[in-house]
Amino acid sequence: MDTIQRTTTADVGGPAQALTNKLSMRQRFWRTLRKNYLLYLILLPGLLHLVIFKWAPLGGLVIAFQNFSPFQGVFGSQWVGFEQFTKFLHDPAIPHLLANTLLLAFFTLLFSFPAPIIFALFLNEVRNRYVRKSVQTFSFLPYFVSSAVVVSILYTLVSPQGGLVNEALGFFGIKPIFFMAEPGWFRPLYVLINVWQTFGYGTIIYIAAMTTIDPALYEAAEIDGAGRWKKMWNITLPSISNMMIVMFILNIGQILSVDLDKVLLMYGPSVYETADVIQTYVYRQAFAPHGFPNYSYGAAVGLIQAVLALVMVVGANRAAKKFSDSRLF
Amino acid sequence: MGTTTKIRRRPEAFNIVNGAILLLIAVACIYPFIYIASVSVSDGPYVASSQVYLLPKGLNFETYRYIFTNPRLGIVQGVLNSVFYTVVGTFVAVILTYCTAYVLSRKKFRGRHFIMMAFLASWIFEAGIIPNYIINDRLGLVNSRWVMILPGAISTFLLIVTRAYLESIPDELEESASIDGANDFQIMWKIYLPLAVPVLATTGIFYAVTIWNSFLIPLIYLQDKSLQPIQLVLYNLLINQDPHSTSLENLTLHGHQILPQNIQAATMILAIVPILFFYPFAQRYFTKGITIGALKG
Structure with missing residues (x-):
């Protein structure tokens, strides 16, 4: 059967191949187009989406080299070359914003990265299926809820007027603290809710990696007299190390992009000192300016950040490829 | 002992x-x-x-x-808006992502690698909120319900996930259907779609949660109170508390x-x-x- 089929394909393929070779490029193009026109039609909406919503904004980046005015449009605005970038280099706000961005990203990574690993390691030790299942179900819930709701809950809990946290502090004789208005509290609170929101999601990844561990490894270790800690340290942890490296590298790649939604929800002028980051600065240039919106300058700062982020992501991807067979793209 | x-x-x-x-x-x-x-x-x-x-x-x-x-509180309106955005937006996004991923997973389709690279490139190098705003403003999406539906209708990440799933379905299925006289559209719709239900569910949930929870897009684009989703209504009610709104x-x-x-x-x-x-x-x-x-x- 197999041989018959193969010969038929060869018979049909032979002359057809010869025929196509004779046809010119243009004819061949129209032939494939006519043959696959439905495929092109199905792709058309997706292609339009790519061009309009993904590539056109990249073209819109040219405003970083202009003095863009919404009334004159992209084509009518005045070209200024690298003026916006020179302005960036001399902007006294930038070093502080950069430091804020990196510090916030650093503390987020410091706590949000290990949290799901530790949690997954201990969850993996739970033998009772119901405890395991319910713990996992509940810990995943915060990931599902919007930042707007999470920050609203935070506001309610730490409110100086009757918020539970301040009530509890009052019980110990501590005066109410206006957490959301004190610069010193911004980073701890941001990191806290970030860990709270994401550790359940991260746990899923590590638990999935742990289920692939061969049980024979544990049995052999038990025979050798290994205890629970030894097994966790010497079997479970090394088995997920690849996944840990990949996750760590992906996190490093994203270190320049903080969660803009969350920062916008949490910050205000009273905490700009610690909370104002590059992305919020860009946002304010266009959407909450003091005077006229400065689209061009915002776009220039955004462009510089995007280039730096690109370098980070590509570098991270290279590293991920080196350490394991998994990669981002 | x-x-x-x-x-x-x-x-x-x-x-x-x-x-x-x-x-x-x-x-x-x-x-x-x-x-x-x-x-x-x-x-x-x-x-x-x-x-x-x-x-x-x-x-x-x-x-x-x-x-x-x-x-007049706008809360019910906010919930209804969010439900509308989520239902319509998820439907549009799942269909669009599926169709695009289907074509990009066909081996006979030339240029699929090129188009995939074009998606990936726009993913790792993002234009940022301001150039996006310039384009969307031109398209008339400021204070329009469509801004919650169209720009996010293809997530490159979910496109990759869907395409990977479709590529794992054996090609013989397409070949035999094609011999039986089915055209590409029929194959996509009647043969591959039922098989792709698990991945459609995955992408659907991702899209639904993303749209329901989205905050930055409505914050930037939807000043019109009657269009705002519940997340933005909540923000105005509790965090923002602007003096013009009904306290x-x-x-x-x-x-x-x-x-x-x-x-x-x-x-x-x-x-x-x-x-x-x-x-x-x-x-x-x-x-x-x-x-x-x-x-x-």
Whole structure:
């Protein structure tokens, strides 16, 4: 059967191949187009989406080299070359914003990265299926809820007027603290809710990696007299190390992009000192300016950040490829 | 003998302590929601004097009745807007992503690698919020419902996930259907679509949660109060509190006092509950999506 089929394909393929070779490029193009026109039609909406919503904004980046005015449009605005970038280099706000961005990203990574690993390691030790299942179900819930709701809950809990946290502090004789208005509290609170929101999601990844561990490894270790800690340290942890490296590298790649939604929800002028980051600065240039919106300058700062982020992501991807067979793209 | 009991007993103690700590963490994950839910159905004075911390005190549903009978608060409108955006947006996004991924997974389709690279490039190098705004403004998406539906209709990440899934379906299926006289559209719709249901569920949940929870897009584009989703309504009600909007006052209804805190808590609940219907499916399919996304890419 197999041989018959193969010969038929060869018979049909032979002359057809010869025929196509004779046809010119243009004819061949129209032939494939006519043959696959439905495929092109199905792709058309997706292609339009790519061009309009993904590539056109990249073209819109040219405003970083202009003095863009919404009334004159992209084509009518005045070209200024690298003026916006020179302005960036001399902007006294930038070093502080950069430091804020990196510090916030650093503390987020410091706590949000290990949290799901530790949690997954201990969850993996739970033998009772119901405890395991319910713990996992509940810990995943915060990931599902919007930042707007999470920050609203935070506001309610730490409110100086009757918020539970301040009530509890009052019980110990501590005066109410206006957490959301004190610069010193911004980073701890941001990191806290970030860990709270994401550790359940991260746990899923590590638990999935742990289920692939061969049980024979544990049995052999038990025979050798290994205890629970030894097994966790010497079997479970090394088995997920690849996944840990990949996750760590992906996190490093994203270190320049903080969660803009969350920062916008949490910050205000009273905490700009610690909370104002590059992305919020860009946002304010266009959407909450003091005077006229400065689209061009915002776009220039955004462009510089995007280039730096690109370098980070590509570098991270290279590293991920080196350490394991998994990669981002 | 002594050693055996030691070995046997130690893990048990560990199990109890470990289980207890993990359950405590689980409680920390849901406690805030329980607290907010309790505040939303408690009587005002108990809330004001911080007597509500776990279960509701002075149980009543007047706050919800008040919200649903007073459209001027904009909360009901916000929920309806969010439901509309989520349902329509998810539908459009799932179909568009599926169709695009289908074509890009066909081996006979030339240029699929090139187009895939074009998607990936726009993913790793993002233009940023301002150039996006310039384009979307040109397209008339400022203060338009479409801004919640169209720009996010293809997520490159979910396109990759869908394409990887479709590529795992054997090509023979397409070949034999094609021999039977089915055209590309029929093959995509009648043969591959039923097989792709698991991946469509995964992408659908991702899109639904993203749209329901989205905040930055409506914040930038939807100034018109009648178009704002519930997340933005909540922000204006609790965090932003701009002086122009109708401020909440203490009021008494059917013998129950309703404070701004009650209304804020009820709004949070309304911003969570509708999307929770997806939660049971989400766990299963999120895991699938995450593993495909993390491993295959």
